[in-house]
Amino acid sequence: MRQGILLSADIDFMIHGVFSYEIFGQTVWITTTHICLLIVVLALIGIAFAISRVMKKATEVPGGFQNAAEIIVDLLDGVVKGGMGKSAYKFMNYIGTVFIFILICNISGLFGLRPPTADYGVTLPLGLITFVLIHFNKFKHQKVSGVIKGLCDPWPIWAPINIIGDIAVPISLSLRLFANVLSGTVMMALVYGLLSVIAIGWPAALHVYFDLFSGAIQTYVFCMLTMTYISDAIGDK
């Protein structure tokens, strides 16, 4: 009875350890998340090299691959400009990188990988980077007095609640992304595991919803909220 509630054993959406090694007396596991992440990152690096090779001999009238690259960059720049306004130029690189990374991670379920973002160990660092960016920019642009004034917003007695609100930002950001991608992964695993006899062809529609639509929306939401929080921290001067 140890294998628990699921009676059928072929439902599989958990993270698996591939191999382990010892370092400083700790056992460290290399899991499927690491491997899928490595594949995604290598694919991104390959695409980046291909694009940079094309852009070295860029032509005035873009064609083919150069056209696609320019459309992507234009779209991302438009998103960041729409979300941040004046200070967009400083954050275009970061937001664009995170956008492409999360998007490729989310839709990697289409290629048979387990999406790396369905592991809390991947989304929490993304949330923490946002947290650091928010507070770095807050201290940079509002100075210490402004930060203290923001903490004691209506009255000083509200300071603990404001601190809890600040800490909740990265947690809710990362949990939102994680839970959305995980729920899609679990759904697809249930479909393939429980209905494996009749799961021919039609799960493609579910893939379009859970991997493409949900993944794209959550990517957009993550980047949009990051931009909103950062421009909120910068304040309008």
Add this chain to the structure above:
Amino acid sequence: MEFNENFILGCSAIGAGLAVIAGIGPGIGQGIAAGHAAAAVGRNPGAKGDVTSTMLLGQAVAETTGLYGLLIAMLLLFVKPLLP
């Protein structure tokens, strides 16, 4: 008092079922957002793109509370924190 493993697993399953009741709230909230967005598009069809993207952003944020319930259910079912 000593409980056996199956009892704890059964109670975990009941708890997981209760936890996903949290889906009611986001469902209502998303429905309200979609309804108002539909009304807004009806009033001003030119702003369809802006209204749609704002609606999707708001709905995705509203969805979070439901997903917390789902996470609790997942933890109870698959991580089994209550087992000794």
